Structure formats: structure tokens, C-alpha cells
Amino acid sequence: MQLVENLIARYVRQAEPGLLTADTFALERKPLPPLREGEILIRTIYLSIDAGSRAQFDDRADYVIKAVLGKVPGSSGAVGEVVESRHRDWRSGDLLVTPHARWQLYQVAAPAAEPLLRRIDPGMGPLAMHLGALGMVGFTAYIGIFHVGRPQPGETLLVSAAAGATGALAGQFGRIAGARVVGIAGGAEKCAFVRERLGFDACIDYKAGNLDQAIRAACPQGVDVYYENVGGAIQHAAFAAMNDFGRIALCGQVGQYSGAGAQAGPNLMTAVLKRLQIQGFLAMDHLDRHATFHDSAAAWYRAGQLQHHATLTQGLENIHEAINSLMAGRNIGKQLCQVSAEPGQEFPLTAPSFTAFGPGASHR
Amino acid sequence: MQLVENLIARYVRQAEPGLLTADTFALERKPLPPLREGEILIRTIYLSIDAGSRAQFDDRADYVIKAVLGKVPGSSGAVGEVVESRHRDWRSGDLLVTPHARWQLYQVAAPAAEPLLRRIDPGMGPLAMHLGALGMVGFTAYIGIFHVGRPQPGETLLVSAAAGATGALAGQFGRIAGARVVGIAGGAEKCAFVRERLGFDACIDYKAGNLDQAIRAACPQGVDVYYENVGGAIQHAAFAAMNDFGRIALCGQVGQYSGAGAQAGPNLMTAVLKRLQIQGFLAMDHLDRHATFHDSAAAWYRAGQLQHHATLTQGLENIHEAINSLMAGRNIGKQLCQVSAEPGQEFPLTAPSFTAFGPGASHR
Numbered sequence: 083m084q085l086v087e088n089l090i091a092r093y094v095r096q097a098e099p100g101l102l103t104a105d106t107f108a109l110e111r112k113p114l115p116p117l118r119e120g121e122i123l124i125r126t127i128y129l130s131i132d133a134g135s136r137a138q139f140d141d142r143a144d145y146v147i148k149a150v151l152g153k154v155p156g157s158s159g160a161v162g163e164v165v166e167s168r169h170r171d172w173r174s175g176d177l178l179v180t181p182h183a184r185w186q187l188y189q190v191a192a193p194a195a196e197p198l199l200r201r202i203d204p205g206m207g208p209l210a211m212h213l214g215a216l217g218m219v220g221f222t223a224y225i226g227i228f229h230v231g232r233p234q235p236g237e238t239l240l241v242s243a244a245a246g247a248t249g250a251l252a253g254q255f256g257r258i259a260g261a262r263v264v265g266i267a268g269g270a271e272k273c274a275f276v277r278e279r280l281g282f283d284a285c286i287d288y289k290a291g292n293l294d295q296a297i298r299a300a301c302p303q304g305v306d307v308y309y310e311n312v313g314g315a316i317q318h319a320a321f322a323a324m325n326d327f328g329r330i331a332l333c334g335q336v337g338q339y340s341g342a343g344a345q346a347g348p349n350l351m352t353a354v355l356k357r358l359q360i361q362g363f364l365a366m367d368h369l370d371r372h373a374t375f376h377d378s379a380a381a382w383y384r385a386g387q388l389q390h391h392a393t394l395t396q397g398l399e400n401i402h403e404a405i406n407s408l409m410a411g412r413n414i415g416k417q418l419c420q421v422s423a424e425p426g427q428e429f430p431l432t433a434p435s436f437t438a439f440g441p442g443a444s445h446r
Numbered sequence: 447m448q449l450v451e452n453l454i455a456r457y458v459r460q461a462e463p464g465l466l467t468a469d470t471f472a473l474e475r476k477p478l479p480p481l482r483e484g485e486i487l488i489r490t491i492y493l494s495i496d497a498g499s500r501a502q503f504d505d506r507a508d509y510v511i512k513a514v515l516g517k518v519p520g521s522s523g524a525v526g527e528v529v530e531s532r533h534r535d536w537r538s539g540d541l542l543v544t545p546h547a548r549w550q551l552y553q554v555a556a557p558a559a560e561p562l563l564r565r566i567d568p569g570m571g572p573l574a575m576h577l578g579a580l581g582m583v584g585f586t587a588y589i590g591i592f593h594v595g596r597p598q599p600g601e602t603l604l605v606s607a608a609a610g611a612t613g614a615l616a617g618q619f620g621r622i623a624g625a626r627v628v629g630i631a632g633g634a635e636k637c638a639f640v641r642e643r644l645g646f647d648a649c650i651d652y653k654a655g656n657l658d659q660a661i662r663a664a665c666p667q668g669v670d671v672y673y674e675n676v677g678g679a680i681q682h683a684a685f686a687a688m689n690d691f692g693r694i695a696l697c698g699q700v701g702q703y704s705g706a707g708a709q710a711g712p713n714l715m716t717a718v719l720k721r722l723q724i725q726g727f728l729a730m731d732h733l734d735r736h737a738t739f740h741d742s743a744a745a746w747y748r749a750g751q752l753q754h755h756a757t758l759t760q761g762l763e764n765i766h767e768a769i770n771s772l773m774a775g776r777n778i779g780k781q782l783c784q785v786s787a788e789p790g791q792e793f794p795l796t797a798p799s800f801t802a803f804g805p806g807a808s809h810r
Contacts, residue, residue: 145719313714332718346710350677353726354696355509360724361716 088114089187090154091398101409102402103213106139107185109399115186123166124178124189125421127424130213131160131395131404131417132247133334139353159218161209163204163425169193175425177202179212181398183249185401187421207383208390209424214416215251215390216379222333222365223251224375226309227259230361231331235260240297240323242316244285245272247416248333252309253282254388261307264300266293266316268411275414280389293319309333314345321348324356332362391415396430451792452478453551454518457764461503464700464767465773469501471519471549473763478552487530488542488553491788492644494523494577494769495759496611497698521547523582525566525573539789541566543576546675550767571747572754573788578780579754580743581614586697586729587615588739590673594725595695599624601670604661604678604687608649609636611780612697615645616673618752625671628664630657630680632775639778644753657683673697678709685712688720696726747792755779755791760794 096107117123135157138149149155160183164176172193173390179198183189193199202212214220226248233239233402239256243249244265253276256263265276265285273434276285286293290434297305297319310317313335325328335345382388393413395404397420406412423429458472476565481487499521502513513519524547528540536557544563547553557563566576578584590612597603603620607613608629617640620627629640629649648664650657661669663685668689674681677699688694699709717724746752757777759768761784768783770776787793 113590145715310714317714332714333717335713335715345713347714348711349699349709350674350681350696350711350724350726351509351699353724354698354728355725355726357728357731358724359726360714360717360722362714362719362721362723364718367721 086114088112089398091185093139093149093151093153093155097149101142102136102139104402104440105439112186115190117166117168117190118192120194121190121192121441122164122169122172123154124160124162124191125165125182126160126162126183126187126189126421128161128210128213128394129157129183129185129398129401129404129419129421130217131401131408131419132158132219134158135405136409140283141316152182154184157185158440159183159213160189162189177204177209177425178215181218185398187398190344192316206380208418210392210394210418211383211390212246213418214392215388216376217416218365219247219340219416220251220379221368221372221375223248223255223309225363225365225368225371226331226333227252227255229254230363231307231309231329233259233261236262238262238264238301238325239305239307239309240266240301240311240320241282241311242262242266243311244276244282245281245414246311246411247413249309249311250276250280250391250415251388252287252311252331252333253280256307256309257281258382258387262303264297264305266297266312266320272414279391280349288316294322296377297323297388304328307331309334313347318348321352321358324358326356328356328358330360332360393417394420396420450478453762455549455765456521457503457513457515457517460515460544463504465770466500466503468766470766476550477741479554481530481554482556483531483532484558485554485556486528486533486536488524488526488555489529490524490526490546490551490553490785491527492545492574492577492753492758493521493547493549493762493765493783493785494581494770495765495783496522496525496583496648497772499769514539518548518550519770521549523547523577524553526577528555538778539770539800541568541573541789543581545582549762549780551762554680556683569742572609574756574758574780574782575747576610577782578756579747579752580740581647581780582729583611584615584738584743585732585739587612587619587673588743589727589729589732589735590695590697591616591619593735594727595671595693597623597625597671600626602628602665602667603647603671603673604628604630604684605666605673605675606630606684608640608644608777609674610675610775611777613675614644614779615676615752615753616697616785617644620671620673621645622746622751626667628661628669630661630684636778643755650678658686661687670691671695675699677711682712685722687717688716688722690720692720693726694722696724757781758784760784 084290090112091107095106097106122319129174134146159181161179164172232258241249241253245267253263263282265282266274268289273285276282286296286300305323308320308330311333392415401419408417454476455471460468461470498510501510523545526542528536597620603625605613605617608633617627627646629646631637632653637649637651640646650660650664669687672684672694675697756779765783772781
């Protein structure tokens with residue numbers, strides 16, 4: 083079978099700072115070239131939505147490859163199903179996860195040239211988990227906790243953006259490491275999720291005011307490790323709460339990804355007096371640890387120690403809404419754009435947009 | 447001999463932000479109590495002047511013990527001569543260095559209660575060096591370079607406040623470690639000193655403008671290790687020049703010690719993208735390394751690899767000027783207040799205020 087037509091989302095109108103509007107992108111049909119030897123054709127099921135999905139349209143964000151007006155933007159990950167193969171190791175119906183995907187229904191890939199394209203064992207758990215707990219966000223949280231922040235049993239770990247994809251996982255890994263885990267999230271619903279579903283020991287609602295006092299109350303022994311994902315006022319408050327010799331794992335600063343520009347950092351005299359270690363990290367530097375991560379996370383998932391949560395926005399035509407959901411902090415867990423059905427699934431789904439996986443996790 | 451009278455500098459008028467005025471302190475004579483068993487009486491020769499000397503009068507500096515109005519302020523170090531002893535290990539004429547000293551001509555100390563009070567071997571070199579290259583600033587620079595920043599042979603080390611006490615030593619230690627060393631200092635005279643006397647490979651005059659461009663020109667391979675001592679705009683420019691996986695040794699931020707309040711720090715997204723390691727440190731945490739430091743620094747001094755430089759302000763009545771000299775950046779090398787004569791010296795001195803010690807170093 084050779085499919086002849088793809089569905090693409092083209093970047094047609096310069097994005098303004100803030101939330102993305104529907105007319106920024108245009109859905110088009112486009113002929114698909116025939117596969118060459120060694121290539122496979124992938125039907126995109128889930129596209130990963132992360133901070134870079136928005137930042138690629140922000141001229142001031144010099145840390146991502148910019149989307150080009152008139153072209154099809156990219157995503158840092160997708161789960162899909164092979165629908166045609168000219169590679170001897172791949173068959174129609176194989177499921178895979180890939181770190182390179184365009185905003186389109188079908189992707190052409192040459193597995194030999196993409197070492198990070200991996201086959202999914204469908205018995206492992208829900209497909210979306212391969213872009214979450216078992217994906218790059220899971221790997222990032224794993225490196226940040228086990229190799230950068232290194233909370234020890236009994237220490238206090240503070241996690242910002244605790245209801246978000248990476249924060250939710252960082253906190254769960256912190257619990258596995260034996261730390262007392264305190265989250266920071268925006269709003270009562272998210273805080274309840276972080277405490278009751280993720281099992282954090284406490285969660286602070288930063289929208290409720292007096293953050294410094296709330297952190298002191300939730301962390302009576304101070305903060306030994308801070309997993310930083312937001313920047314701005316929350317970052318400043320966390321620095322102020324650190325114990326001497328505390329460690330700060332700098333994962334990102336989602337607060338400045340939406341075109342608001344760079345915020346001032348904390349005065350670093352605090353870091354001198356408290357002898358803080360502040361470490362920026364990118365999971366990509368630690369690929370030699372990926373296999374260990376993947377085996378560990380899968381085992382923790384099977385043992386009921388690790389949950390995966392995702393918020394789905396359905397339809398490639400709604401991908402701007404998927405990004406807006408992340409930027410406005412409406413998502414709980416990993417934000418995804420579902421482009422087409424999982425095998426055996428009807429699409430679009432009639433189920434609600436939030437899904438939780440893992441023993442003890444219920445859907446809502 | 448029992449001396450009956452001391453000379454003290456009392457804190458009599460609340461200090462305002464900025465430079466200190468002469469009427470902030472009053473010189474007074476005060477009776478000396480007789481020595482008790484185990485005590486020694488020390489004639490103060492040099493008082494160490496450092497950032498804390500000023501910060502003790504700044505209500506916003508929460509990182510130092512505050513001076514109390516009506517009392518005699520303190521200094522974090524002094525070199526002196528024993529003039530009377532009721533301790534069996536000490537004799538009149540012994541020379542020593544102590545980390546606790548008041549602003550007064552005579553100090554009473556109980557050596558058994560002060561483990562950091564150390565005898566000086568007068569054959570080792572100039573006395574003032576025990577508050578500089580062989581003192582706490584030397585130890586601080588040593589820890590910052592050899593245990594925190596760890597520049598490797600061929601790497602580029604950038605040092606702020608390079609003509610100051612700690613920076614001058616950090617850069618020299620960096621040269622000993624095999625790094626290419628670039629300083630940042632204020633003004634052409636200081637830069638010439640840093641290049642020609644201290645032997646840095648280059649020195650940037652931050653007062654000459656366009657700091658970002660000057661750092662790029664002086665560090666064509668980027669910056670691998672930044673020894674940070676100033677804060678503010680220089681800190682921001684240094685962050686921007688860091689290489690991936692660079693290390694920043696946070697020693698202090700002299701720019702905010704004079705009552706100007708805390709400055710904003712750099713946006714830490716840079717640290718994520720460059721995977722920087724930012725480490726605050728205090729030398730006091732590393733006292734187990736002090737003996738190794740002292741032996742190494744003495745050996746480097748004797749081998750001509752390490753110079754000590756000091757700026758002297760003479761007279762306890764001028765101690766506010768000694769502090770102002772440091773705050774205004776008029777000092778080169780370690781700022782001291784000379785309270786009385788070295789053995790065999792006339793006092794006040796007729797020699798100029800700047801002294802340089804070490805093979806190859808000339809006086810000016």
C-alpha cells in the first residue's frame with residue numbers, strides 16, 4: 083500500500099507573544115513521496131507538546147531551532163504506528179517512539195539514521211507513556227533527581243511545576259529515592275492531584291499568595307534539593323528556602339517560554355552564604371544512562387511506584403490549543419496532541435482529555 | 447610588664463550607606479585588665495580589611511555579625527606580636543596571626559580557646575603575607591580554584607576583581623594549575639598590574655565599556671571556569687561568555703557590600719542550556735585542607751610562583767579610610783590597616799602604601 087496524501091499543519095502567520103491563535107497554522111493535504119529503500123512510513127498517533135513547541139515561534143528564545151514561516155513546525159517526539167516499510171527490521175503494525183517528528187499525520191523515517199527511534203513493546207503499558215514516564219521527560223526527571231539533585235533518604239525535595247510532565251515524575255522519583263517530597267503547583271485542583279494522586283507529602287498553591295511562608299510551613303526542615311522548572315518569583319522563593327549545602331537541579335524555566343522574555347535571576351550571594359550547588363543539565367548529555375533509566379522506570383511502573391499522567395488535545399487542527407494548554411498551565415501531567423487513533427481505538431475519542439495510567443491510577 | 451592602657455576605635459555614630467566618615471568612630475584610651483592565667487597580650491600590627499569590615503555596619507547585610515553602636519567593631523584577622531604572656535607556650539616577641547581581633551592596639555587572647563591562632567615563622571616572608579597569600583584570602587582562592595572551579599591545563603579561567611586580594615591569588619593559582627588566566631579589573635593601572643606583575647595572560651578593564659565584546663576578544667576559546675567575586679553587570683557578562691559545562695566558583699559579590707543592596711542575578715536559563723555548575727563556597731568549610739594549602743602556598747612563594755601584594759592604610763584612626771579604600775576599589779592586593787610597627791620598623795612608615803612581596807616583585 084502506498085498512501086498518496088499527507089495531512090500537514092503549516093506555519094502560515096507570524097506568531098505573536100502569548101497564546102497562539104488558530105490562524106497561525108493552516109491544515110493542508112500534500113502528496114507523499116514514495117518510500118525509498120530503508121525507510122518506513124509512520125502514522126503519527128501522539129505528538130509531544132513541550133516548552134520548545136512554543137519557543138520555536140519566539141524570536142527571543144535563542145535556545146531552540148526556530149520554526150520557519152511557510153514550513154511545517156516540528157515536535158521533539160512522537161508515538162506512531164508503521165503503516166508501510168521498506169526496512170527489513172520493520173513491519174506494518176509495529177509501534178514506535180521517535181524524537182523527530184513534524185506536525186503531520188504521516189512521517190517518513192530512515193531507522194538506520196535515527197538511533198533514538200525505538201520500537202515500543204505494546205505489553206509495556208499505555209502508548210502515551212513512551213512520551214511521558216518512559217520518554218524524554220521521564221529521562222530528564224530521572225537524571226535531575228538521581229544524578230544532579232541526588233536527594234537522600236529523609237531529605238526534603240522541593241519540586242516546581244509539580245503537576246506538569248517533568249515535575250510530576252521528578253517528585254515520584256524523589257519519593258522512590260526516599261526523600262520527603264513537596265510540590266509547588268498553581269491552583270487547588272492541581273495541588274490535590276499532586277498530593278492525592280502522585281503521593282507527594284505536601285503541595286503548595288503558589289496562586290494562594292505568601293509563597294515564602296507557605297514553603298517554610300511545608301518544609302519545616304528547609305529544602306535540601308530543589309528541582310527547578312519555572313524561574314521567576316517561585317525560583318526566588320525556593321532559593322530563599324534552601325538549606326546550607328543544598329543542591330538545585332536546573333531543568334528549565336517554563337515561565338519564560340511563552341514570549342515574555344527573560345526574567346532576572348536570584349541574587350547569587352545566597353548561593354555563596356549557603357554554599358549551594360546549582361547545576362544546569364540536559365538529559366541528552368546522559369544518553370549512556372538511558373537504558374538503565376528505561377529499565378528502572380518500567381520496573382517501578384510495574385511495581386506501582388510510578389504513575390504516568392497525560393492531558394490530550396485531539397486533532398492536528400487543534401495543535402495550537404495543545405500548546406496553549408501547556409503555556410497556560412491547564413495541563414496535568416504530560417501534554418500531548420493526539421493526531422490519530424491508537425490501534426483498535428475510535429477517533430476522535432469520546433473519552434475525557436485527562437488520562438492517568440499505572441496501578442492505583444483512575445481515569446477521570 | 448603590665449601595660450595599663452589600650453587604644454580602641456569605638457563605633458559612635460550610625461553608619462550611612464556608602465563611604466564611611468571619620469566621625470563614625472572615636473579613638474579612645476581604655477584601661478587594660480591584668481592578664482589571667484593562659485592568656486597572652488598581643489600588640490596589633492596589621493588588621494585585615496575585607497568586605498565584612500564594611501558589611502558589619504549595613505543593616506541589610508544579613509550574612510555578617512552586626513557591629514553594635516557604642517562597642518568596638520571587629521576584624522576577621524590580625525597579625526601581631528606578643529608583648530606579655532601568661533601561657534607557657536608563648537613568649538614576648540613571638541609573632542602570630544589570629545582570626546579574631548577588635549579594632550584596638552592591644553588584643554587579649556587565650557590561645558587554648560582559639561585553635562586558629564597560629565604562630566608565624568618570621569623567616570617565612572613578610573608578616574603581612576599571613577593575612578594575604580598565606581592567610582584566609584589565600585586559602586579562599588586556593589579552595590575556589592583547586593576544589594571548586596578546578597581549571598584544567600589549557601582551559602580558560604576568568605577572574606573578576608583580579609587586582610583585589612582574592613582575585614589576584616585566584617589567578618595566580620589558576621596559572622599554577624596550567625590554565626590560561628584572564629582578569630577583569632577597573633582601570634588601566636590595575637589592568638597593567640594584573641598583566642605585568644601578576645602575570646595574567648590578559649586583563650579586561652570593565653570601565654572601558656563593552657564588556658561582552660572585551661571578554662570575547664580576551665577569551666577566544668570562551669570561558670571554562672569563572673571565579674566570581676563581584677556580582678552585577680560583570681557577573682552577567684561572565685555568564686554570557688561561559689562555555690558549555692563551565693564551572694562558576696561563587697566566592698562573593700563585593701559590588702553589594704557597601705550598602706547598595708542586593709542586585710538581580712543572571713537569568714538561569716543560560717545555566718540550563720550551557721549545563722553550568724555554579725557552586726557557592728566558604729573556605730571555612732574546608733579547614734581539613736588548610737595545612738595542605740599553607741604548605742603549598744609557602745612552597746610556591748619560595749619558588750617564585752606566587753606573589754603577595756598589599757595596600758596599607760596607616761593608623762587605627764584611619765581605619766574608616768582603609769575600608770573606604772577597599773569599597774572604592776582603590777586598593778591593589780590585600781587591603782590592611784597598619785596599627786603599629788613591625789619589629790624593628792619605625793611607625794608611622796615613610797614608605798609608600800603599596801607593597802609587593804615575592805621573588806620578582808618590586809616595591810613602588
